[in-house]
Amino acid sequence: MSNFLKDNQSPLDYVTIKVDDQSHIKIKSQKKCLNKCENKPCTYYCPTRVFSWDDQSNKIKVAYERCIECLACPFGCPLNNIDWNFPQGGYGVIYQPNGQ
């Protein structure tokens, strides 16, 4: 899940994130994802793949620690089913002046 390309590169290698112990992203209704969402677009339009479909539990898994706060997911979800909040002050992505 963490790899984006065949050569195993992950863009998260180039991002600093100060991870909070609380998730700032919640799925409002997992039932909606299961029954009403055909393509599960959040699993591909998120630039860091925070969301993935878990076949075992039939749920969207949310890896909030990968989030770089692009703000796309709450707007992109066709069912308005993603509750996205800002991480608390000082937490989350920290873009560095010269990369890492």
Place this chain on the structure above:
Amino acid sequence: MGNDRYNVIIVGAGPAGSAAAIRLAQNDLSVALIERGEKPGTKTMFGGSIYADPTSRVIPEFWEDAPLERPLVTDEFWLLDRDSAVKVGFTGLKYKRSPYNKFSALRSKFDPWFAQQAVNEGADLMTSTLVKDLVYEKTGLLNKKVAGVKLDSGEVIHSDVVLLAEGASANLTEKAGLRGEIETSSMFLYVKEELALPAEKIESRFNLEPNEGANVGMIGYPTSGIAGKGGLWTNKESISLIVGGYLNQIIKKGASPYQMLSRFKAHPLVSRLIDGAKTVAYKSRIIPKGGYESLPQLYDDGILVAGDAAVMISGRRGTDLAMLTGLYAADIIAQARAAEDYSSRVLKGYDKRVSNSFFMKNIKKGKGGHQYQKDHPDADYLLTKAANDAAYKFFEVGSESSSEKMKKIRQEILDMQPIKKTVKDIYYGLQDWSVF
């Protein structure tokens, strides 16, 4: 800190918020500039360019001091196809001297410096601080006005007026009832990589001398069938590469933004520019592209909205419009203080000022274009294809007369799609690109 009441609270220390804070502090208003990142610029990104004229209205001759990358002397626009590009460009060496034109820059360097200028003027900057909510006070039986903010610590800070410069998500703007739902088709999603490359290599690849920079905007191949853009900026010792498109089209086409970026990087005409460069940063951000139809209400009692939160985007310009709206807001707030009236009666002067600005004329003009791109997501792609096919034919050395050759090219363009559609594609394309 040590102060729980300010004349003005500004939410967000980006270009809009810091520009307003500088101007307000200069006018001796007490200002709290609140930023959720541990430093300004740690949460956001742009292509990008800092524009000399609007920025110098905030800080004259800012280029003497600001952390900028390179003055941009070369501006190119590529219609990029699979293995070719039709290029339009201009190089003006006048742009490498004062008063300059544009600079390449990185927000993680520029924003902290810009906010520091506000601090130098006397504003209080609070970092790692998230504003959770607005606080109201009653001003009559039925009326209320914004009177401060509530922080994630639970602390409340009071002010005469709150300026929202909170960026594209515009959460508080929504909470204040100033905007409706934002449509997916009004959002652009960009991803970016910064790639480290020695200065000499950048200069030889882009035909530059030290302290000269280039910017290339591209359409067609970078986003394939999605209406979107690719772009490349030369920094001092790195290259910024971005690609992005309408969020609803990315979703519809099943595109992954990171894979889009990787594919763009692998294009034969792009890969040679970044060959050997090492990725040092990956960033992403949405930008409101809704244009005129999705502008929020810009003011209410005790509150104003500026920058991306106010959808102040026109073509590729956004950072400078953020600064200008920040300045306009600051001017009106100073007037409100003089009148001791922070109600919408005075604050609506801000809306008037924005409505009469040159950029609102541009945003209004782009009105139909936005709808056109919505209805014809493949317009840029088809045009790019046609231009490249025609160029291949045009430059080919063959054994036909030039009139035969032109006839063939004309026929091919006519065959591609109805001529009326092509003309429209070009018309709306130009509108969109003119400020690309």
